Amino acid sequence: MRCDTCKGEELTVIKVARYSKPLVAAGYVLWILAVLAAIGAGVYMTRSDAAAEDPGARAVQNAVTKLEQINAVTPEMIKDFQDDGLISETSLSKLGSEDRTEVDKVLSDFRTGALTGTASGQPVWVFWGMVFVVCGAVFIVGLAITLRKEKLKCAKCGALIELDEG
Numbered sequence: 278m279r280c281d282t283c284k285g286e287e288l289t290v291i292k293v294a295r296y297s298k299p300l301v302a303a304g305y306v307l308w309i310l311a312v313l314a315a316i317g318a319g320v321y322m323t324r325s326d327a328a329a330e331d332p333g334a335r336a337v338q339n340a341v342t343k344l345e346q347i348n349a350v351t352p353e354m355i356k357d358f359q360d361d362g363l364i365s366e367t368s369l370s371k372l373g374s375e376d377r378t379e380v381d382k383v384l385s386d387f388r389t390g391a392l393t394g395t396a397s398g399q400p401v402w403v404f405w406g407m408v409f410v411v412c413g414a415v416f417i418v419g420l421a422i423t424l425r426k427e428k429l430k431c432a433k434c435g436a437l438i439e440l441d442e443g
């Protein structure tokens with residue numbers, strides 16, 4: 278190959294950006310953010326997964342969720358329940374009979390282990406799967422923008438010559 282401009286034969290391979298500087302900068306931001314987001318999501322997922330794997334913790338969480346849906350149940354009662362799986366009789370006696378029945382039902386379900394059943398695992402995995410797909414797509418787009426391409430540079434006149442890429 279020769280230089281088209283000066284016909285010089287000394288050509289060196291250099292790497293140049295494919296796009297304008299602001300676009301390349303945006304590309305870096307994109308893929309770095311995607312990597313950070315994926316790492317963050319991975320850490321968060323591992324943690325929440327560990328919590329979800331503990332049947333005891335899951336049962337407590339399920340019971341708390343149910344208790345929170347009962348209006349008469351105060352945050353103090355929920356804290357009381359989280360401490361030892363029980364709500365003191367003093368607190369329970371303040372509840373109206375309907376609320377009392379509902380709370381007793383949750384507490385008895387909790388004691389019999391009815392609340393340990395697998396929590397909604399499916400949607401969580403679908404959610405995390407989508408997070409990683411999005412991160413992956415953003416990463417690829419960002420990387421494609423920042424990847425440089427090889428060109429030949431004439432040592433004599435400095436002209437750049439396009440390399441044919443497959």
Ligand SMILES: [Zn+2]
Binds near residue numbers: 280281283285434436
């Ligand atoms: Zn040249």
